[in-house]
Amino acid sequence: MWKDWARPFVRPLPQWSVVAVAPPQQTVVASLRWGGATADVTTDHTVASLRPLTLATSLDAGPSPALEYRDRASGRLLGGLCLARAATLATGGTTLTLYHVATGGHRCLAWPLRPWNAWLQNRLMRNSGASPHSLMAPAATQQLMIAYLCPRPVILVSVDAPGHHNVFPMDLIGPLGRSGLFALALRSTNVSVPVMRESRRVALSCMPAAMKDAVYALSVHHRETLADWAALPFPVRRSRAFGIPAMAAALRIRELDIVHSEEVGSHTLFLGRIVSEETLAQDAQLHHTAGFHQAWRRRRGVPFAEVRPA
Secondary structure: OHHHHHHHHHOOOOOEEEEEEOOOOOOEEEEEEEOOEEEEOOOEEEEEEOOOOEEEEOOOOOOOOEEEEEEOOOOOEEEEEEEEEEEEEEEOOEEEEEEEEEEEEEOOOOOOHHHHHHHHHHHHHHHOOOOOOOOOOHHHHHHHHHHOOOOEEOEEEEEEEOOEEEEEEEOOEEEEHHHOEEEEEEEOOOOOHHHHHHHOEEEEEEOEHHHHHHHHHHHHHHOOOOOOHHHOOOOEEEOOOOOOEEEOOOOEEEEEEEEEEEEEOOEEEEEEEEEEEEEOOOOOEEEEEEHHHHHHHHHOOOOOEEOOOO
């Protein structure tokens, strides 16, 4: 018993929790606040770059708005980010705003455990270069975790062009609702970035939480292409309009017509319009959220279903 009590003081919480959530997530509400105004951006903001940490939204909320995340059921403030307008992006008859993250904080852990857990996590990050977010400073990673208070879905992106086949997982994705655009922020070192810019078409497979291990195994294709679609350990099916191989076991398959791409810091931001959407099954989808968010929910008896390794 005493070990359970002492553990948070000697070992940090996991940075990320892999969870099963019915799409679209309805547990957390995101709001932008500026100059006395407030707007719901739960389905209208996404991460555009990790270095510098940059968010995109269809709203121009002034030079320095605040982004707040609240639990929908209780209305409790979970955390927030202070933003600084970095640029505007005009495309397809609409304008998007890019914001750098200036500062942030969360309320999922009580003081003094909150700063102590951050210190333990930061120490672990400094001592390990194996993290997927190792290109970020520890403080920026803490801010990114706040952005993941809204559970982020994990999808598989399929790219198919003459001489180039690939499929890889992403979670820096999301709708920019007021614009009608859908965003993908892909590290610019990904081998498929040039092909996506030229072909301007991808298929997005929304994956069941139970397929976590198979989805994660495809991370290798951020660095190397797929030899052949038949080499995948599960069957594919052609997407409706573009005929791109997508995952037959997907809950939903979307096709994205890319209308704009632009380098934003460490990432290439792809903006597109969904041209087709097929719903194939109803089940919980693979999502990521911050570890301290899952800890907050666990203390209240309403944790997300966690996805464990097979």
